[in-house]
Amino acid sequence: xxxxxxxxxxxxxxxxxxxxxxxxxxxxxxxxxxxxxxxxxxxxxxxxxxxxxxxxxxxxxxxxxxxxxxxxxxxxxxxxxxxxxxxxxxxxxxxxxxxxxxxxxxxxxxxxxxxxxxxxxxxxxxxxxxxxxxxxxxxxxxxxxxxxxxxxxxxxxxxxxxxxxxxxxxxxxxxxxxxxxxxxxxxxxxxxxxxxxxxxxxxxxxxxxxxxxxxxxxxxxxxxxxxxxxxxxxxxxxxxxxxxxxxxxxxxxxxxxxxxxxxxxxxxxxxxxxxxxxxx
Amino acid sequence: xxxxxxxxxxxxxxxxxxxxxxxxxxxxxxxxxxxxxxxxxxxxxxxxxxxxxxxxxxxxxxxxxxxxxxxxxxxxxxxxxxxxxxxxxxxxxxxxxxxxxxxxxxxxxxxxxxxxxxxxxxxxxxxxxxxxxxxxxxxxxxxxxxxxxxxxxxxxxxxxxxxxxxxxxxxxxxxxxxxxxxxxxxxxxxxxxxxxxxxxxxxxxxxxxxxxxxxxxxxxxxxxxxxxxxxxxxxxxxxxxxxxxxxxxxxxxxxxxxxxxxxxxxxxxxxxxxxxxxxxxxxxxxxxxxxxxxxxxxxxxxxxxxxxxxxxxxxxxxxxxxxx
Numbered sequence: 001x002x003x004x005x006x007x008x009x010x011x012x013x014x015x016x017x018x019x020x021x022x023x024x025x026x027x028x029x030x031x032x033x034x035x036x037x038x039x040x041x042x043x044x045x046x047x048x049x050x051x052x053x054x055x056x057x058x059x060x061x062x063x064x065x066x067x068x069x070x071x072x073x074x075x076x077x078x079x080x081x082x083x084x085x086x087x088x089x090x091x092x093x094x095x096x097x098x099x100x101x102x103x104x105x106x107x108x109x110x111x112x113x114x115x116x117x118x119x120x121x122x123x124x125x126x127x128x129x130x131x132x133x134x135x136x137x138x139x140x141x142x143x144x145x146x147x148x149x150x151x152x153x154x155x156x157x158x159x160x161x162x163x164x165x166x167x168x169x170x171x172x173x174x175x176x177x178x179x180x181x182x183x184x185x186x187x188x189x190x191x192x193x194x195x196x197x198x199x200x201x202x203x204x205x206x207x208x209x210x211x212x213x214x215x216x217x218x219x220x221x222x223x224x225x226x227x228x229x230x231x232x233x234x235x236x237x238x239x240x241x242x243x244x245x246x247x248x249x250x251x252x253x254x255x256x257x258x259x260x261x262x263x264x265x266x267x268x269x270x271x272x273x274x275x276x277x278x279x280x
Numbered sequence: 281x282x283x284x285x286x287x288x289x290x291x292x293x294x295x296x297x298x299x300x301x302x303x304x305x306x307x308x309x310x311x312x313x314x315x316x317x318x319x320x321x322x323x324x325x326x327x328x329x330x331x332x333x334x335x336x337x338x339x340x341x342x343x344x345x346x347x348x349x350x351x352x353x354x355x356x357x358x359x360x361x362x363x364x365x366x367x368x369x370x371x372x373x374x375x376x377x378x379x380x381x382x383x384x385x386x387x388x389x390x391x392x393x394x395x396x397x398x399x400x401x402x403x404x405x406x407x408x409x410x411x412x413x414x415x416x417x418x419x420x421x422x423x424x425x426x427x428x429x430x431x432x433x434x435x436x437x438x439x440x441x442x443x444x445x446x447x448x449x450x451x452x453x454x455x456x457x458x459x460x461x462x463x464x465x466x467x468x469x470x471x472x473x474x475x476x477x478x479x480x481x482x483x484x485x486x487x488x489x490x491x492x493x494x495x496x497x498x499x500x501x502x503x504x505x506x507x508x509x510x511x512x513x514x515x516x517x518x519x520x521x522x523x524x525x526x527x528x529x530x531x532x533x534x535x536x537x538x539x540x541x542x543x544x545x546x547x548x549x550x551x552x553x554x555x556x557x558x559x560x561x562x563x564x565x566x567x568x569x570x571x572x573x574x575x576x577x578x579x580x581x582x583x584x585x586x587x588x589x590x591x592x593x594x595x596x597x598x599x600x601x602x603x604x
Contacts, residue, residue, distance in 0.1 A: 015396065015399050019407045023410040026413065026466070027410055027413070029414075029426065029466065030414075030425075032425070032429060032435055033421075036428065036435075087320070088320075090317075091316060091317045091319060091320040095317065098312055098316055099306075099309055099310065100309065100310035100311075100314055101310060103313065106317065109324075110320065113324065115522055115580065115584060116328075116332070117553075117573065117576060117577055119553070119557075119573060120570075120573045120574065120576075120577050123560060123569065123573065124331035124332070124335035125331040127338070127343075128330075128334065131348075143323065143326075146322075146323055147319055147322070147323025147327065148319060148320050153320060178316075203416055207417070207420070208418065208419065210418075210420050210529070211529070214541050215561075225418055225420050226420075226541075228420060228421075228424070229423075229424065229533070229541070230541060232539050244428050247424065247428075248428065251421045251424060251425065254418070254421060255417055255421050259413075266409065
């Protein structure tokens with residue numbers, strides 16, 4: 001975009017200089033994380049790796065029950081990605097293409113839930129689920145998933161609203177049911193928004209859902225996001241010694257799926273977020 | 281009663297005039313609408329509204345996790361305690377201070393980054409990705425990573441030592457807020473997509489016209505860019521304030537011997553949400569903790585309403601809203 005093109009050579013040098021400097025600042029801590037994860041356990045950290053101690057990754061996976069936490073992460077993330085991606089689409093379609101009394105009010109209500117601090121409802125939910133015996137099970141995640149997520153519903157609604165009315169009218173004349181219109185006409189052309197919602201839900205669950213498992217599950221059912229922080233890697237001989245290098249290795253393995261998913265889907269993510277932000 | 285009757289009468293009158301087929305169709309359409317939004321609505325009522333008001337109710341009781349069968353109604357006691365509890369007021373002050381620094385700083389940096397990314401340079405997509413990456417890294421990993429960089433033996437102190445300087449106790453009392461802000465600013469890239477969208481929406485002709493009239497870069501920014509992106513700034517302002525007032529996990533992750541979500545951050549980073557969380561999970565003071573959270577919720581609501589009502593004064597909409 002020419003918008004504010006920088007004319008002078010000096011201007012261009014400044015822009016490139018800043019871009020490169022900032023890129024270094026943003027990537028450096030991640031570089032440190034990876035370098036540190038390859039250092040000899042107990043050694044001090046340094047800029048260049050003092051060796052390639054891949055055994056740290058082995059320790060990270062075996063000193064704590066890494067696989068069991070990963071399994072829990074996979075279960076929680078699958079529930080929180082697959083189901084809300086579908087139910088949010090259904091609700092978003094309703095808000096975008098269907099009509100009923102109170103629609104505007106309900107939509108505002110849905111949006112305002114985004115402002116509510118989650119913990120205000122989670123603590124009483126914890127009390128209720130305790131009474132119903134749902135603590136230390138994955139049921140709560142299934143219930144939350146069924147309702148979709150406000151932000152995903154909003155993204156779908158923005159996307160579905162952008163199509164002309166003719167899209168469904170012809171199908172309606174042919175006697176197509178509303179659900180078939182949604183499923184066979186709208187969903188197949190909505191890949192960008194489905195991808196955006198899936199990626200955001202994946203990040204929110206795999207990496208962002210650490211507090212609810214802490215409240216609703218026992219430590220043996222913790223997902224990685226909760227476990228890596230609260231279980232910790234102590235030296236087998238002496239519990240007081242923290243093995244930072246091994247913890248870093250554990251973190252690298254934990255972060256990797258997020259980076260992979262981001263690079264696969266980044267094109268859609270940028271499009272999806274930007275288009276809804278501009279329209280919204 | 282009489283009102284209900286009269287609305288009923290109006291509806292019957294209207295429907296009588298409608299053709300039965302179209303009436304049936306609109307009822308069917310409404311039913312379909314409700315059917316489609318029902319997943320959200322049912323869960324919203326059962327796991328949103330009910331817990332919300334149940335929590336409000338509990339905040340007026342002495343509930344402490346075990347005394348459900350002999351719950352006592354204590355009126356506004358828990359709420360009075362919020363405002364007389366020194367720790368609560370101290371932590372509220374810290375939260376306000378952090379919000380007052382974090383919101384303008386992250387907005388200014390976010391906007392600056394977006395302006396940089398809006399320049400006409402090669403490989404801009406690569407820079408955008410690099411700026412964005414920190415914000416997708418899970419906060420638990422980010423916090424642990426920064427903490428290990430800032431410890432006494434961490435990388436940052438080693439650089440200082442190599443440069444012949446004294447190592448600094450970054451996570452200690454005197455400096456603890458600095459790592460917190462560095463960590464917050466590092467993750468600021470999440471907002472740049474939104475700023476960038478706002479910048480891209482400003483039409484090029486405006487800049488061209490201004491350039492012909494001899495406007496300087498600074499003038500073009502303050503007279504064209506800034507007013508035209510106020511809707512985006514407004515959105516970010518609200519979201520940032522809501523987020524900052526609820527700040528919780530970053531201070532906990534930076535606590536000196538942080539090894540659980542119940543770790544207590546060092547005093548300068550002892551924020552309000554941490555205090556509430558401690559009351560509930562460390563001391564089982566559910567009633568009091570919920571009162572603390574409701575005060576926070578009402579504060580957020582109040583801030584949001586104030587910002588919304590004053591937004592007319594400074595938010596500029598290119599297309600005047602119809603009917604207003």
